[in-house]
Structure formats: C-alpha cells, structure tokens
Amino acid sequence: MNKATESGSGTPAAPGAPATDTGGEDRRQRKARQTREALADAAIDLILEHGLAAVTVEAIAERADVTRRTFSRHFGGKEAAALDFTRADGDRINAALRARPADEPPLAAYHAAVRDWLTAEESPALHRRARRRELLALVDTEPALFAAYERVRVDAQDESVRIIADRLGTDPGRDQRPAVVVGAAAGVLTAALRSWARGGHRHDADLAAHVEQAYAVLTGEAALAAPHIG
Numbered sequence: 001m002n003k004a005t006e007s008g009s010g011t012p013a014a015p016g017a018p019a020t021d022t023g024g025e026d027r028r029q030r031k032a033r034q035t036r037e038a039l040a041d042a043a044i045d046l047i048l049e050h051g052l053a054a055v056t057v058e059a060i061a062e063r064a065d066v067t068r069r070t071f072s073r074h075f076g077g078k079e080a081a082a083l084d085f086t087r088a089d090g091d092r093i094n095a096a097l098r099a100r101p102a103d104e105p106p107l108a109a110y111h112a113a114v115r116d117w118l119t120a121e122e123s124p125a126l127h128r129r130a131r132r133r134e135l136l137a138l139v140d141t142e143p144a145l146f147a148a149y150e151r152v153r154v155d156a157q158d159e160s161v162r163i164i165a166d167r168l169g170t171d172p173g174r175d176q177r178p179a180v181v182v183g184a185a186a187g188v189l190t191a192a193l194r195s196w197a198r199g200g201h202r203h204d205a206d207l208a209a210h211v212e213q214a215y216a217v218l219t220g221e222a223a224l225a226a227p228h229i230g
Contacts, residue, residue: 036074036084038064043081044135052078052142079148082135085126086149090156092125093117097163106164106178110185111215118208127196127207136197157186188214 025033042063046055057078061071075081096113104112118125126132139145164178165171172178192214196207 035064035066035070039066039071039074040081040084043078043084044131047078047082048131048134048138052138052145077148079144083139083145083148083152085129085132087152087156089117089126090152090159092120092123094156094159094163097160102167106167106181107185109167110160110164110181114185114189114211114215115208118211125207133197136193140194140198153186153190157182160186184218188218 039060043055043060046059046063055078057071058068060078060081061068064071071081075084093113096116097110100109100112118127126136139149160182161172161178164181165175168175168177170177189211192207192211196210
C-alpha cells in the first residue's frame with residue numbers, strides 16, 4: 001500500500017463502530033475498513049514478536065504501510081489496535097442478540113447469540129483467526145492490555161444490558177434482571193475464553209465445545225441451587 005494513496009485517507013469507521021459488516025459499503029468505506037484491519041493485524045504481530053513495551057505506534061503504522069496520522073484516525077493507542085478483534089466480536093454477539101426471537105428467555109437468547117457468533121461462516125470468530133489466541137493469552141500478563149480488554153468487555157456488556165432491557169420492556173436502571181442476566185451469561189463466556197487461551201487448545205472446534213461446556217456448568221449449577229434459594 002502506498003502511503004500517498006493509503007486507504008485511511010477517507011473518513012474511517014469510528015473506533016467504536018462495527019468493522020465486521022461489509023455489505024453495502026462504498027469504495028471509501030471498504031478502504032477504511034481494510035486500513036483498520038491492516039493496522040490491527042500489524043499491532044498483533046508486532047506485540048507478539050517483540051512484546052508490548054517494545055512496540056510503538058510508529059512501528060505499527062510502518063508495518064501497515066500507512067502514516068502515524070492515519071493510525072490515530074482509527075485507534076487511540078497500540079492496545080486498542082491489538083484488541084480491535086475483541087471489540088468487533090462484541091459487536092457481532094450483540095447484533096446476534098438483537099436478532100433473537102422476542103419470546104426467547106434472555107439467558108437462552110444470549111447463549112444462542114454466542115453460539116451464532118462462534119459458528120458464523122461469513123465473519124469468522126477469533127478461534128478461526130490467526131494469532132488471536134496468543135494475544136488473548138498475553139492479556140493477563142500485560143496490565144495495559146488487560147485494562148484495554150476490560151474496557152472493551154464492559155462496553156460490550158453495557159450494550160447487551162440495553163438490548164436485554166429492550167427485550168423485557170424494562171428500565172435497566174430500576175430493574176436488575178438485564179444486568180444480572182448479562183453478568184452471568186457474559187461471565188461464562190469470559191471464563192471460557194480465558195481458560196481456552198491459557199490451555200493451548202489447537203482445533204477450531206475446541207472453543208465452541210469449551211463454551212458449550214461452560215454454559216452447561218452454569219445451567220447445571222443453577223438447577224442444583226434453585227431448591228436451596230428462597
């Protein structure tokens with residue numbers, strides 16, 4: 001890519017905007033998306049090769065063959081660039097959650113949305129994308145990455161709470177149900193992702209199976225606890 005005609009020269013997607021739906025995008029939007037993806041891939045590769053502290057924004061921009069200014073149009077820092085896939089995956093899960101049947105119980109709807117995300121063919125989830133597991137494994141050992149990851153996670157879960165509240169026709173500021181459901185359902189996913197990343201599972205199917213086992217634990221424990229509550 002030539003820096004004089006780099007794809008970030010147009011108006012790029014905002015850092016919080018989904019970067020996963022390519023349907024209907026025009027040439028400028030496509031180029032902006034491609035630049036964002038190139039920067040994110042460069043950040044992941046450089047961080048895994050050299051360590052977070054040794055990587056600069058300038059090095060990421062150089063690897064992606066764009067200017068430092070273009071990097072800043074897309075990301076606020078190297079951590080945000082490296083973790084952009086987690087933001088996009090959160091967007092995908094929430095999009096799937098919005099599309100679930102209105103009469104589906106909230107916990108089941110979130111679980112189904114996660115399953116839809118894991119099995120989607122048009123937008124492969126992180127377990128089918130190169131080096132994402134390695135980057136997730138690094139999150140727990142790098143405080144700056146961990147903080148950035150937590151920010152992405154909280155933002156995605158806040159949106160999930162709003163979606164569940166809309167489904168229930170309630171105010172999440174007054175009704176605990178949306179936050180409790182999302183806290184439990186998203187907590188299961190977070191736990192499964194962390195153990196998968198640490199465990200070195202090799203096959204694509206492993207994460208999906210791992211997540212299903214984790215949700216089975218939640219429902220099983222809830223069933224066991226129910227007679228003893230109240």
